[in-house]
Amino acid sequence: MSEAEVTTEPVAAQPEPSSDAEPLLVVKNLKKYFPVKKGILIEKTVDNVKAVDDVSFEVRRGETLGLVGESGSGKSTTGYCVLQLLKPTSGSVRFRGQELTGLSREKLREVRREFQIVFQDPYASLNPRMTVGDIIAEPLVVNKLGTRKSRRKTAERLLDVVGFSPDFVNRYPHEFSGGQRQRIGIARALALNPQLIVCDEPVSALDVSIQAQILNLLKDLQQEFGLSYLFIAHDLAVVRAMSDRIAVMNLGKIVEMGDADKVYEHPQVDYTQALLAAVPVADPVKMRVRREERKKHKHVLAEPV
Amino acid sequence: MALLEVDDLRTYFKTRAGEVHAVDNVSFKLEERKTLGIVGESGCGKSVTALSIMGLVQTPGRVVSGSVRFNGRELTTLKRRQMEDIRGMEIGMIFQDPMTSLNPTLTIGTQLTETLSRHLDLSRKEARKRAVELLEEVHIPNASRRLDDYPHRYSGGMRQRVMIAMAISCNPKLLIADEPTTALDVTVQAGVLDLLEELREEHAMAMIMITHNMGVVAETADDIAVMYAGQIVEEATAQDLFDRPEHPYTEALLGALPKLDEPDARNGRLASIPGRPPDLLSPPNACRFAPRCKYAGSDDCTTVPPELREIRPGHWVRSAHPASERVREPVGVS
Numbered sequence: 001m002s003e004a005e006v007t008t009e010p011v012a013a014q015p016e017p018s019s020d021a022e023p024l025l026v027v028k029n030l031k032k033y034f035p036v037k038k039g040i041l042i043e044k045t046v047d048n049v050k051a052v053d054d055v056s057f058e059v060r061r062g063e064t065l066g067l068v069g070e071s072g073s074g075k076s077t078t079g080y081c082v083l084q085l086l087k088p089t090s091g092s093v094r095f096r097g098q099e100l101t102g103l104s105r106e107k108l109r110e111v112r113r114e115f116q117i118v119f120q121d122p123y124a125s126l127n128p129r130m131t132v133g134d135i136i137a138e139p140l141v142v143n144k145l146g147t148r149k150s151r152r153k154t155a156e157r158l159l160d161v162v163g164f165s166p167d168f169v170n171r172y173p174h175e176f177s178g179g180q181r182q183r184i185g186i187a188r189a190l191a192l193n194p195q196l197i198v199c200d201e202p203v204s205a206l207d208v209s210i211q212a213q214i215l216n217l218l219k220d221l222q223q224e225f226g227l228s229y230l231f232i233a234h235d236l237a238v239v240r241a242m243s244d245r246i247a248v249m250n251l252g253k254i255v256e257m258g259d260a261d262k263v264y265e266h267p268q269v270d271y272t273q274a275l276l277a278a279v280p281v282a283d284p285v286k287m288r289v290r291r292e293e294r295k296k297h298k299h300v301l302a303e304p305v
Numbered sequence: 306m307a308l309l310e311v312d313d314l315r316t317y318f319k320t321r322a323g324e325v326h327a328v329d330n331v332s333f334k335l336e337e338r339k340t341l342g343i344v345g346e347s348g349c350g351k352s353v354t355a356l357s358i359m360g361l362v363q364t365p366g367r368v369v370s371g372s373v374r375f376n377g378r379e380l381t382t383l384k385r386r387q388m389e390d391i392r393g394m395e396i397g398m399i400f401q402d403p404m405t406s407l408n409p410t411l412t413i414g415t416q417l418t419e420t421l422s423r424h425l426d427l428s429r430k431e432a433r434k435r436a437v438e439l440l441e442e443v444h445i446p447n448a449s450r451r452l453d454d455y456p457h458r459y460s461g462g463m464r465q466r467v468m469i470a471m472a473i474s475c476n477p478k479l480l481i482a483d484e485p486t487t488a489l490d491v492t493v494q495a496g497v498l499d500l501l502e503e504l505r506e507e508h509a510m511a512m513i514m515i516t517h518n519m520g521v522v523a524e525t526a527d528d529i530a531v532m533y534a535g536q537i538v539e540e541a542t543a544q545d546l547f548d549r550p551e552h553p554y555t556e557a558l559l560g561a562l563p564k565l566d567e568p569d570a571r572n573g574r575l576a577s578i579p580g581r582p583p584d585l586l587s588p589p590n591a592c593r594f595a596p597r598c599k600y601a602g603s604d605d606c607t608t609v610p611p612e613l614r615e616i617r618p619g620h621w622v623r624s625a626h627p628a629s630e631r632v633r634e635p636v637g638v639s
Binding site: 064070071177179207208209210211212213215216219234235236237238240241242243244260261264265274275276277278279280281282283284285287290291294 | 346347490491492494495498499517518519520521523524543544547557558559561562563564565566567568569570571573574575576577578579581
């Protein structure tokens with residue numbers, strides 16, 4: 001499909017030490033600690049917040065790995081560490097066989113073309129002073145790809161890909177609703193023709209009817225471009241609708257990981273069971289049963305005071 | 306006589322661009338001890354409905370017409386002072402964001418006793434004692450010690466419990482909860498919903514549960530009203546609404562919801578609703594859902610505003626093409 005060639009310029013030649021056998025992304029023993037400091041002038045690290053504590057997983061080509069957990073479980077921090085937007089405290093992140101931790105800024109910029117991010121808040125993640133065309137083409141500018149003209153062409157094509165009229169290039173973000181802005185964010189993430197997209201709560205700010213449009217779009221794009229997703233969300237039903245495999249996070253650790261249907265139908269770990277039982281479902285009869293079920297799990301979930 | 310009767314409520318907001326019809330012809334009844342769930346997406350008017358009942362609509366908004374009868378008393382014509390006597394005393398309200406609805410510069414105790422001393426003739430000591438009881442009632446551990454803490458020492462779920470304690474402090478007959486669990490994690494949400502149900506029983510309260518979450522209403526409500534673009538488009542008992550939704554919007558909304566227990570959901574597509582809700586500055590003059598409705602044809606849908614009618618006992622719908630009367634296939638589907 002010609003649509004698949006999103007960038008106007010061929011992606012710069014990259015060292016490809018990987019064999020096809022290795023998954024696209026391999027994360028091993030990833031840790032991210034945030035130091036807690038005390039003292040004026042002479043600061044001492046008195047403790048660490050272990051936001052991500054020894055996490056290992058992999059994302060295969062064309063696959064979606066769902067990362068689910070409550071706020072503060074470390075799921076977004078994990079996503080940021082994978083993209084090297086946060087420097088991990090220790091551990092390894094290999095993308096297409098290449099180790100990302102410890103790469104120089106220059107080197108990192110080059111590899112970053114291959115993996116992009118879609119943010120949660122479609123209002124904060126688009127610069128209100130830039131036109132939609134400029135926003136979508138910005139990754140190309142940063143990477144010095146193409147000419148003004150070709151970049152504009154790319155932006156127009158990407159608008160079409162996410163379901164807009166190409167004429168929208170000259171509009172500004174304030175003219176769009178939340179769901180439409182999220183489409184623009186997705187178009188921007190596609191600009192460099194990446195292989196992996198980290199979706200950080202991409203639909204949690206959206207209404208149900210709009211949420212479904214965006215989820216379907218993400219599914220379509222995955223098919224069309226063979227994308228892999230690391231899909232981070234707190235909504236368990238949304239994660240199920242998107243993911244091949246699922247990793248459940250709690251307090252910085254992955255407590256359970258496996259095939260989506262298996263994890264949802266036969267959760268092995270107490271925490272996963274409790275989390276699933278807590279979700280209200282749109283059916284009053286089932287809800288009565290679930291309410292009883294929930295009581296059994298109370299001990300697992302001590303509410304923070 | 307029902308505890309609360311809202312009849313043809315209209316609340317408009319004057320803006321430079323024109324008048325926004327945020328709530329347009331909303332009517333419902335709520336019996337004592339019952340829970341009514343109001344569901345809808347952002348901007349459908351569910352919160353403004355609650356604020357209108359409470360007399361809390363601020364300029365440029367205005368309750369343009371309609372009546373709100375509570376316990377036989379008309380609320381829309383009350384003076385400010387009289388309304389203040391009812392608010393907090395007979396009708397309690399909890400808001401969505403427990404982070405911003407508590408004053409960060411006052412202790413929890415001060416804020417709790419404020420409501421008590423406004424409405425009840427209590428000494429300082431008595432008010433304090435009652436405040437401790439209230440915190441215990443909403444299951445806050447070490448209540449007497451935590452009374453003198455400031456809100457930042459409480460977690461999100463615990464703050465919402467404090468808000469609930471305040472709302473029920475004067476034993477109101479009606480509790481209005483506006484998205485009470487939206488800012489909370491699912492596990493914390495479950496605890497708060499359980500608490501609300503427990504208190505509703507104990508205090509024999511009626512409740513209006515406003516939320517965008519279909520699961521939350523399924524769990525808490527006896528009756529459910531679905532709002533779209535400022536109007537109630539469907540109202541029924543919770544069971545009937547989920548078993549046999551009639552309005553094309555309700556059907557579509559339920560279809561668009563990812564299901565927790567759907568095997569192989571990964572490989573399916575979600576049913577989405579095309580387009581987006583209308584601009585309430587100039588809503589469609591007939592059926593407000595018509596532009597997004599797959600059953601709307603060139604007929605009445607675009608010319609005659611549909612009335613809310615009773616399609617079977619207790620089930621009301623505002624549509625020319627409710628599910629059980631439908632004979633034709635969706636327009637444009639071959």
